[in-house]
Amino acid sequence: MSRDALIVGINSYQNLPDLGAAATDAEAMAQVLQTQGEFRVQRLPEVVEGQHLSIGQRTAVTTRALEAALIQLLKPQGNSVPSLALVYFSGHGLQREAGIREGYLATSDTNIVLGNFGISLSWLRRLLEESPVRQVVVLLDCCHSGALFNFKEANPAASEGYSRLFIAASREYEAAYESLSGHHSILTQALLSGLDPARIESGQISSHSLIDWVSHQLRSEIQQPLFECSGGEIILTRTAEFEQPVAKAKGSNLTHLKQLSYRFCPYRGLEPFTEKHADYFFGRDDLVQALIEKVQRSNFCAVVGASGSGKTSLLRAGLIHQLRQGRVPNSDTWEIRLLTPGKQPLRNLAAAFTSTSVNRIELAAQLSRAESLLRHSDTGISQLITKALTQHKTAESCPQFWLVIDQFEQLLTSTKQSEALQERQRFIHCLLTALCDPNLSFGLIIGNCSGGHEGSGLRTVSGS
Structure with missing residues (x-):
């Protein structure tokens, strides 16, 4: 069973200000998950640069394309359900007040005037609740991303054997910021360093250790991320040494x-x-x-x-x-x-x-x-x-x-x-x-x- 990741980084917007770091953040995350997490990564938008795949710096992502990619990852057809599904989004986040407050992941074709706000976080919550994937990680690095946590429905991981990790860059009413001391946003910078398995002796990064690291790294920041972790431990990355086999001893399995x-x-x-x-x-x-x-x-x-x-x-x-x-x-x-x-x-x-x-x-x-x-x-x-x-x-x-x-x-x-x-x-x-x-x-x-x-x-x- 596979470990699949959907990595989304949107710089280009038709009706919103363009961003400068979202695609770079997403590509850095994609490379870490591929090399140290054994993930099969789908990039969105995906382009070929220098004869290899990368996140497009100026390529558009439509609402329909992102919606289809999320459905394919979290509710796949047939029996090819991954053992772990990870979603990372870096881009604009929007908030809409229409009787109720609702958050959105903005796509390139988002047009508030025409009523297209992008991907509704309430829709994403429902998709997560119905997902057959046993381990799901959602990392949202955008403004108002805390709206993902505004629900009183049953916990998506309440059923035995299901584990969930949600990390949002900011509360529902807060903006998310780029770091003044690095090339990445505040949250993504903490995530990338936190996912480095070489930083701990065990050589393995889990959902619990990542939360501890990000929380500690951003404790003094104005922007405070939100965390939701339920179910069992989710292994995210490991060192190469973690995978090295040991020379096999002669004799029975018990002797070995x-x-x-x-x-x-x-x-x-x-x-x-x-x-x-x-x-x-x-x-x-x-x-x-x-x-x-x-x-x-x-x-x-x-x-x-x-x-x-x-x-x-x-x-x-x-x-x-x-x-x-x-x-x-x-x-x-x-x-x-x-x-x-x-x-x-x-x-x-x-x-x-x-x-x-x-x-x-x-x-x-x-x-x-x-x-x-x-x-x-x-x-x-x-x-x-x-x-x-x-x-x-x-x-x-x-x-x-x-x-x-x-x-x-x-x-x-x-x-x-x-x-x-x-x-x-x-x-x-x-x-x-x-x-x-x-x-x-x-x-x-x-x-x-x-x-x-x-x-x-x-x-x-x-x-x-």
């Missing part, structure tokens, strides 16, 4: 556990185990062995199970790790690429054929060429696989190319958008083309959610 001395709790809760966590991934040996046997017999294998049953951990910390260790003869020479379809499946598939050892300009060029081949050539994927194998081949090995696609169910959810449907169909067509090409050393492994109809266990399916 007795000899380990972790500086942290190895249990990841609802978070998936990855290759970095393989040394403390236990309990799936039989399933890993079954997968290895299927991979040896067939070029296609599917791992099917209910949401939260451990498919991602099995694939990443189990199967992929074992293959890279040479568990199958010569599998340590195979090209193994992992991806999730996401909202742009063809682009994410193209990214599997790029090299991380080149500079950003060449990487962007590789991505563009690969995506074009996949979209416009029936033999495009075969060409890409052949090229990848040719580059990887040595005199001592005959490598194979394996794609591991996690969360395959993202391709099977209902959609009314014809372009999205066509892209999904093209994605699947590419995979079938590669599987049916007798001249390719290609294999495909997918992880697919059963929608809970198969019970809580996992099962594997193979075929040719």
Whole structure:
């Protein structure tokens, strides 16, 4: 299950004064969450600058676009519900008096004269109450953002197993300010420093420690943030050392556990185990062995199970790790690429054929060429696989190319958008083309959610 973040920074306004720091604040937050929080970040507005994605300094964000992004994050369709959803907003905040006092997140097309105030915070509260996401963080760095707390409805995290963290820059009647001593607003500056996991010995920043830090940092400021924290602890960022595996001891699992001395709790809760966590991934040996046997017999294998049953951990910390260790003869020479379809499946598939050892300009060029081949050539994927194998081949090995696609169910959810449907169909067509090409050393492994109809266990399916 994923950790997803929507990062919004709006500088450009049609009917309000433009801002100077909102986009910069948002981009800084996006980078911290990506590098130290393991978040999948959606930027709004998103542009390509210097061959990488960033928050657009002068790009508009409409009310409709922000509303759709919030719904997609907090009430996603299908079974692809993230384990943690984070919303960060930096921009204008407005207040409206019409019998009741109500706060808004102003978007680029906000027009008070025409009655468009932007995103209503009362609407956002209702969306949060109905969200199936178990852990939600909302960080609002704008004027009047405290209006998010003005409600007497049931606490969104009152149900057992749900956790919420809300931080607002100011009370409902207060403005929010940029810092005079830095490049960021007062709140964002405190958040960025507070999210740095290197500042504490444990190397892990939680919702509780972030509140303590921000509260202490801003204790002498005129602008006082508001906090609401309920449910369990939410882990936000961690140091790289926190993820480093320890060399595995020989012997039984019990011997291994007795000899380990972790500086942290190895249990990841609802978070998936990855290759970095393989040394403390236990309990799936039989399933890993079954997968290895299927991979040896067939070029296609599917791992099917209910949401939260451990498919991602099995694939990443189990199967992929074992293959890279040479568990199958010569599998340590195979090209193994992992991806999730996401909202742009063809682009994410193209990214599997790029090299991380080149500079950003060449990487962007590789991505563009690969995506074009996949979209416009029936033999495009075969060409890409052949090229990848040719580059990887040595005199001592005959490598194979394996794609591991996690969360395959993202391709099977209902959609009314014809372009999205066509892209999904093209994605699947590419995979079938590669599987049916007798001249390719290609294999495909997918992880697919059963929608809970198969019970809580996992099962594997193979075929040719």
